[in-house]
Structures are given as C-alpha cells and as structure tokens.
Amino acid sequence: MTRVAAIDCGTNTIRLLVADLLPGPDGAPALAPLARENEIVRLGQGVDRTGRLDEQALARTLAVVDDYAERLRGLGAQRLRFVATSATRDAENRAVFVDGVRERLGVEPEVVSGEEEARLSFSGALSAAHGAQETTRLVVDLGGGSTELVLGTSAPTAAYSMDTGSVRVTERYLADGVTPAAEAVARAHVRDLLEVAGRSVPVERATELVGLAGTITTITAHALGLSDFDPEALDGARLSVEDTLASCEAVLHSTPAERESWGYLRPGRRDVIAAGALVWSEVVAHAVERTAALGAPLTTTTTSLHDILDGIALSLAVRA
Template sequence: MDALARAGTLTSPLRDGDMLAAIDLGSNSFHMVVASYTLGQLRIVDRLRETVRLAEGLDGKGGLSADVRQRALTCLARFGQRIREIPPHRVRALATNTVRLLASPQSFLVPAETALGHGIEVISGREEARLIYLGVAHAQRPRPGSLRLVIDIGGGSTECIIGRGFQAVERESLQVGCIATTRRFFGNGRLSRRKWSEAVIEVGAEFQQFANTYRALGWNEAIGASGTNKAIGEICAAMKLTKGAVTAEALPQVRERLLRAGHIDDIDLPGLSADRRSIIAGGIVVLEAAFAAFGLVRMAVSKAAMREGVLYDMLGRGGEHDPREASILALTQRYGIDVAQAARVETTAIRLFEQVAPAWRLDHDDLLMLAWAARLHEVGLAIAHSQYQVHGAYVIEHSDIAGFSRQEQQFLAALVRTHRRRIHKSAFDALPDRLLDAARRSAALLRIAALLHRARDADEIPRLELEADGMRLTLRLERRWLEMRPLLRADLESEPTAIAALGIQFEIAVD
C-alpha cells in the first residue's frame, strides 16, 4: 500500500469548485446530474431527464430496435453537450438492466460512447442496488443503528436493499420492472382483474426468493426510490389517500381506480403524468407484490436514486474511501490468498508502472487496476493449481464485487488470466476498444512482476529498471543477482516469445 500511495500522485484529488457528472442509462429514462464539489460537499447545479424507454426496444433475441437505439443516441448527444467541459475522470455513465440484456452490448455502447463523449460502464443488478441505497442514504440520512428497506422499481428491473448507515447489508435485483411487467401481462393494452391477479402472483414469486431472509433481518423504515415509486406516491397524494407516501390501505384503492379504466389508453389516475400512463400498470403490480411479500404497511418516497449514489461513490473513489478497496480485501480473505506474496508482486508491479506510465500514457485508474490484479493474481489457487490463472479470471469476472462495473471486472480478469503461461487471443475480447491498450500494457507489467517473484523470495530486487519505447520494453537487472537465480534467468529468456502475444517486444539487459 505504501507504493500505491506514492503512485497516487499520478492523479489529482478533488478540489474546491470541481464539477462532476453522473449519467444513469435506465431502462425507462436517462438521467444526468451535474454537481459542484464545494467546501467538501456536493452541490447539485443541473439535472436532465429524458424518457427514452430503452426497454421498449428489446426483442426476444437480445437485439435493440433501430428507432429506440436512435432515441437513446440523440439523448446522449444532448447530455454530452452539457458536460463537454468536464474532464473524463470526473464523469461516470452507467448502463443498467436493458444493456445487461443485450446480446451484443458493444454494438450499442460504441456509438453511445461516441454520442456522449465519455465511456459508459455496465453494472450488475447488485451493484445498481448498492448505488441506489447510497443515493437514498445521503438524501435521507439514516438514524444511527437503524435498518431501512429500500425498493427501487425501474423500467426493466427492481432492486431491493436493506442497509444500515451508508452501507448496504443485503442487495437483490429482480428481472421485473414497470415496462417489462406491463409488456408481459398487459401487452394488448387490456386491464382485467384476472390478469392483474395472475401478474401479482407471478411477480410475487420473484420476491419470495429472498423475502423471508429480509423479514428475518427486519427494518425500521421502508423507502421507495426512482420514478415509479415517486409517481405512485403522487397518485396517492392526488387521490387524498396520503400526503405522498404509499400505504397498504392506499395501494388497493389506486389499483381499483386503474382497473376501472379497462384499457391502458384510458387510464385516468390523478397526479399521473402523461409519459407514465403507458407503463404505470406494471409498476403498481410490482409494488403491490412487494408490499405483500414484505408485509409492508407504509413506504416513504425518496427524491434520490442511483444517479445521486454514483456522485457520492465518485467522492469515495477520489479520496480515501474507495469502496473497491474493501471488496478486494474481502476477496483476499475469502479465498485465502497469500498476502505476503501478493504484496511483493504488487510492489514490484507498481515500481514498473511508475517507470513506464508517462511513455505509455497510463493513468491512476490503470494503476489501481494493476495493483488490485496483483493482489488477486493467485485467487484461482483456491480452486486448483493447474491453470489457476483461468480459474482466477473466472471468479473475478463472474462474482458480484461491490464497487466494480462489469468492464472493471473484465479488465481485472484479463490481467489475471494472462499473468502466466500462454496468452490466449480471446483474453481481451470482452473489453471495449477504449480499454485495450491499457489492459495489454498492464498485463505485461503484471507478467513481469509475477515472474520476478515466482520463487516467492522475500529479498528485494537490487536493480529494477524498465524502459518503454513505443511497444518495446527493456528490463534492466543486475547481472550478479540474476546469475544466482538460474531458474528465473531461464524464465526470462523465454518470456519475450510469450509477451509478444500482447503486441509488445520485450528485451532483458543485464550489467
């Protein structure tokens, strides 16, 4: 960690007046929040929201219709104009359920990133849940020691979280949302009691998978987040059933008023905006199922959601409380990683990084990924020694790791997968083009560091100089030190052939 702290000078901490932006590519709406970092706090200076209905464009094969795709790109281009003066490392754009369901996400993400002018990360449902809870917790400060249940009904998924303070304790994500549920049960537009009952039972079965666990843990208050819950709360208030909360008494009355319409086009709920009329039925079904599964009596409604959570998460990433650090530590403990060996490899990898970062244009984010990959490079040993780099890569890519996007996990997995043995051509296939150069170069640094410590020797390397000239690397070592390690010398002699698969020419010089 000392070496990592020294290398932290490669980036600049947040300064007073810095601008940050969070973009949420939801299944129903795209949101952007722009904030100023002022006196150690975030001050919202702008909000943009557009109803894109990305989930409406999904077909049964994981494709996205041309008209919805264009609608999304047009929206992102407008967002991009607003934040074109904000540095890329102060912007986070996150895609959620609909993009997770695409058969070929890159076919959408590449033009989407071009339109926005910034990279877009895809996050898992549980990571989405963590960020939602973080946003709600900062908007409505929790009471010390109390537990709260947060439910967020999106267009394509619903997230349920129990948290304490600012930390999520339990996180779940279900494939039910207002758009998806409306299309599934009321696709022809007709509203009937029979179909409604069927919908509530089927959606309720999804909640039952974890409802008992949640109820056993308990909570002191329930809060709904995002547009669907806010819309239902506004309907309850307009019908004079509550002052904005949703209750077990009010919800059936809202449902009865909706069912009397008979058809989605004829829904006339007071307080309901026109752009939500076509999807509100599915949202009410999901919330009614949640009330039944959790035995809820009352649910307050929060104005905050994932986008605010992303902003506060960026504060942590830019300071001493990066949530990813805790996740890496948890993985090292869970899989019994040899922390002494991992630290040796990490320290050497960082030493190498510091020497080539300017020439290779590697930044602080690349440094973090290299350091974390070094800590986790032996995680696969918990499964088997043979091909442990393959096992380790699988664990990293397919685990729910709090704080990490899918691309970040794929980046880490690629480094772990290629840190030893032959480098397969497909090792970097999952990564977007914008990350390929950094990934391949970081992989080379991790390979060299792991190789230098293959003997698990605690002795310091007396001379360690690495020079980058284009795609050529030259490693300089002390001759006497190397001659005392014939196995290492033999490994180094064969490494140029292996590392060439990364598109890098590797040379060793001794003197």
Template sequence: MPTQDTPPLKDGDLLAAVDLGSNSFHMVVARYVLGQLRIIDRIKETVRLAEGLDGRGGLDPSVMPRALDCLARFGQRIRTLPPSRVRALATNTVRQLGNPQAFLVPAETALGHGIEVVAGREEARLIYLGVAHGSPPDPGKRRLVMDIGGGSTETIIGEGFQALERESLQMGCIATTRRYFGDGRLSRKRWKEARIELAAEYQPFAERYRRLGWHEAMGSSGTIKAICDVSVKMKLTKVSVTDASLEAIRDKLLDFENISDIKLPGLSAERRPIFAGGLLVLDAAFGALGIERMYVSDHAMREGVLYDLIGRGSPEDPRAESIRAMQARYGVDLDQAARVEATALSLFDQAELAWGLDGDSRRQLAWAARIHEIGLAIAHSQYHQHGAYLVEHADIAGFSRTEQQILAALLRTQRRVINPSSFDKLPDRLVASVQRIALLLRLSVLIHRSHDRDPLPVVELDVDGDELLLRLPKRWLDGHPLTLLDLETERETLAGFGRRLTIRAL
C-alpha cells in the first residue's frame, strides 16, 4: 500500500538545505520551477565546529555561541518555510559527540527546524548527488568525487546520478591540521610520515576503486577549491589540480616553518590556518588512488540535499528503494509484510488526527512494517532486537542516522515488553509520535501473528491521549482465540508502559 506523501511540489515552491559542516555552516535556498531548482540564496559562515571537539565526545562550550548565532541567522531566512521543505543535516563533528542532543536541542531551537545527523556514507551519497546535478556526467562514464570537509573526507565513484561506491574517512582539514601540525610547525619529515599514515587509510578500498576506474575526478567544497585557487594563481594549472601542481604547492608550503607564516597566492586568510591539513589529505589521496587530475565542482552536499528533497516527494524516493533492497537481502515474507503494513496504516489513518501525526510518521510506520521481520534472518529468538540492530548500524542509502534510529526503535519495540530506553537516542521532539506509531505497529504485528492469509475484517481504533479502544468483529475474535489471548496480554504490557488498551467485540 502506498504511503501518504507530503503535498507535491508546485512551481514557485521554495526549498532550503542547511549543512552543518565541521568547518563551515552552509544554507542554500532554491525555487522549484518546471521540475528544476533555481538557486536564489546562498549563505556560508565559518564556524569551525570541529575545533571544539575534545577527543572524549565532548564539545568546548566556547564554540556553541558562534554555531547558535549562525543558525539563528539562517533560521530568520527560512522561518516561513514549512518543515517538509527544509532539511538540515549535521555531519562528522556531531557524529563524534557522546551526547549529540546537548548540541542539537539548542541548535534546533536557534534554527527553528529539526536537524538530522547523517552518517558518513549517506553524506557521501548526497555529495555525489549534488556534484552530479551541478555538472551532469557523460552517459556511461564513471566519475570519482572527493570532498574534504573539516572532520571527514568522502570519496565516491558514481555513474550518472547513482553513487556506486561510497567511503567516508576520519580525516579533514581541521582534524588533520590539529593531528599533525597542532603546534603550528611544518617540516618535510613530519609531512612524509603523516602522508604515509593517511595513505594507509585508503588501502582497504583503494584497489577496489582503481579496478572499477573512472573517467574524470572532481572535488567539491572549500578545501579542494582553495587548493585549486592556489594552483591557478601560481600558474601551475588553469582550472584543475594535477599531481604535478599538488607537488609544487606542497614544496612551496614546506618552505615555511610555521602555519602562521604561510603566504601562498590565492590563499585567503580564513583558509590559511587549516590549509596544511587539507593539502595533506589531498596529497595522500592522489598517491593512494592514483589520481592524476581533479576538477572542482561548485556543488556539494547542500545541493544534493535539495535534489534529494525533490526525490523524497516522488515515487522514486531513494528510501523506499533501500527498504525494498533490505527486504530482498534478508528474505522478508513479502505477503506477511504487506498484511502488517495495510493494518498498520489503517490504524494510523484512524488515529492520525487525534494524535496529531503527520506524513513522515506514516512513512516511518509503513517502512517499519515492511522490514519488521528482517531479524529472522539471524534467529527467531529476539528477532526484534536483531532487526533493530541491523537497521540502526547498516548503511541505508537515503536515510539519516536519525531516521534509522526511528526505524530501530519501532522494530525493537514491536513485541514483548516496551523498554522506555529504546527511545533515548531520539530527539525529544520526536519521542511522542514515535512511541505512538510503535503502538500501532505492535497491534498490527500481533493481529497478524498467525500469518493467516485470509482477509482481515474491519478493525476499528479510537484513541484519546494514552487510551486506545480497539474493536474487532466478535465472530472473528471467537475464531481466533490465540489472538484474543495475545490482545489481553498486550493490554497488560501497555498498562506497564502507561497506556490503556481496551478491546471490544463489534
């Protein structure tokens, strides 16, 4: 059964993408016109969030004000846009926080919109999507795309608009500068040793990338653009970075003894403190992957997020395709999944208004129903726990970490006792709605526990706050005594969770 979508995009609608990078925060606002995006506003602010990481999962409080002030300015620009037309993503630095909600809660308040944490490989997919739309690749030709951020580096091989290989490494211009040049001193010996260490990070996938191959390489975001600018100003290249120009820039850089002394043509004062780390990452990548020339794209993850927003409102939603792939990978009983989904969505439609649920909740419930049995591929015992683990920790194209944690919570609480800690990783703003759709999934799974292929009669549900009234035909209940017993047990389980379930015969 199809899920209920948010209102389709219309000509003139505005969309916004916010990228909370480890070095800079970006916002792009675009107008949807004739199926295309027309960029009408770009805002970038250097925040250097990664500078606040303390190596123990904490964030220096001194970086919070500049991050929140920036988001407040972004929020003023997109205050009138509906939530379905705005997507804000946090990347590597927030991924490393031991308690990301300590940052996300005030950040969401400042922005006025929800913020999702995106995993490294999903970040890579969005980067490729942005670059591919900015410079459409030639048909049938593969492209290598690389993005060096403040805390991580994403490397992708794609064809057309599809990312074929995605990797994310814990190295970026800020993190690498701090790691190898934290005292500000530069030396050729230190550079050589660091380059060997970084090149080793590419080894697990370098051979695979080389074997797959690509026709051209493109870099996105500020670090690679800054290196290209220096290459052009030094008259080494015209519109790209080559292995020879990279070597020349490196040799020139290492003529300086300290980062504060660096003076290179085309290098801005803002970029200077983190340039060495970014150059080192690119130098190691060129060597490990055998890159000879790299062009620069003006597009990056934020543009990819905009195009992904369009896809999310269409039948080609990448998340739906990922769910289908999981069903195939784990051998899901598709008929049973469809039965559970149909009942879950029927219950949702009856509870939607009273509980204030939205289209996002409906989609999450539908996807959870489609893959609720994937844990059976591991073992029947505790299969709900196995399924939750798979969903939470897998790389699922199209899903942010936040969305995967929602699915994991739904799968983990589909049966047996509901542990309130199952919802601890979710933002506070989402807990109530996720708990409610979890109840709907539980009832649907329970009603279809027998895997009976016979059509289910009308199931009626009334909800009022924490009270649920479920009505089923008496004849059907009489013919399914085990289900009736399960419903009675469920009533006791929900009572322990602070919910009241009443069962009546029609």
C-alpha cells in the first residue's frame, strides 16, 4: 500500500488530499482518503491586471504550504505531487512561488498546462462516476482563473482550457457590482470563449454534464436548499437544467446579506461567487443549445466533489 499526497494550488484556493492507493474492483487504482483540506488564499489576486503574483497573496499561500508540510510529515505520505494552475501559469514572477514551495516541501511544483489540468480533472471526476460508464461526459472544472472543458467516456477525447473563471471575471467586469451593463459584457466574454472552445471540444456529443469545484457546489447547495456544506447531499447531486439556471440567476443577483447567510458559502468565495454563477450559467446554456442541435438536449447537470485533486493523487499510482 502506498500513501500519496496531492496539492492543487489554483487562483483562489489551495487544497490538500492525503490518501492510500488501493486496487479498485476493476484493477485500476482507487483512493482511500485520510485527509482532505482546503484554504482560500486568492493567489491569483490581481494577476489578470498586473501579470504578477501579489506579495501578500504569495505570503498567504506559502503560509498554508508550511501548514501542509507539517501535516504531511505527520501522516507519512510517501509520494507527493504539487500542481499549480491558472494564476501561476500567467504570472511572470512565478519562480518566486516555485522556489518557496520547493524549499518547504522538497518537491518541484508543476505549473501544468490548461490541457493537463483538464485531463487531471476528468480523471478525478471519473474515479467516482455517478452515471453509466459508457456515458459521454462533458466535465467542467470552473476555477478562479480558468475553466476547463473536457469530453470523454473512459478517457478524455477532447479538452480545452478557457481563460475565464470566478476571480478573473470579477476583477475584469464585476468589481463594482453586477450592473446590467457589466453583466452583459461579462456574458459576451464567456460566450466568445465558449465559441472558441467548441472548435476543440465537440460539446454536442455530450450525454451528461458534470460540474466540479467550489462555484458549482455552491450553486448546487443553493438549488437543494441546504443550510450548510453537506458532502453526502452534494456529491453526485443531479439537478434539472431549469433548477441549475434558476440558482445561477439567484446567486448572481444575490445581496451581500444573502451570501453571508449561506452556510455552504465560505467568506473567501463570497465576493467572486456572482461571477462564478454567471460563467456556469453560460456553460450550461451553451451545452444545452449544442446538444439540442443534434436532437438530444441535455436536461440535467451533475455535481461531483471528486475533481482535479483526486486526479493528481491517482496520477501518483504510475510514478516511481
């Protein structure tokens, strides 16, 4: 038995998974989780505008890396993979971050491409697939700085990473609030990117739409009327497209007091959740439109709590 650790450092959140690798029922590796942690650090603060990682954001993130290093020593992880995504990809001073992680953890953080990010997200989602194995899934990993679209059944057949997400859209379009004009421009931005993505990912072939990450779990929790974050209720939750879009609309136009009252919405996500809801609503509407053109429109969305973090951990099964 091998104990592995995966760290996913995105634009808004840094997360840790420690798990034992076990043989699954089909012989493929499976995960027995021991610890799953996450902290909102907003590493990507201002990167879209400045092209650099902010010093305070770096300090926040590396402080959590220190905590994770101590946690890993206590749990005795034998293999570790640290993956950094959108914010680090886009930052000209990313070497400062890479050096800081290496000093604390003794491993080289991998600044992966959008395509690799998509592949890992698909692998993680598939590890706990809630539908039939032959389903052609469109897996959407909606992050702070990028949104990955990946299509496949047992493995990815097409993938594309869009430079948009909850933090990027907030900073670029909604920093002063969700006005009709700002919303219209933001929606046009996402629609343009989806059109480009469609040249690489044939969305119309999807028979299931699976959403990953914090924005989508928040939308799902809102639609289900949850009072707090409930993993059992959220993982594998299936919503009608109508309910999904209605919750997106409600969250997009929610008040600060409403957002503060939602126990499933962490403080560090409150200021960017409106933008996340906008992006998810456009992705869902786009997928429905494209599949309807072939006569089989998607009617539901599925939420998975298994995502890129699980994919990173599983990738260690084939590493020496």
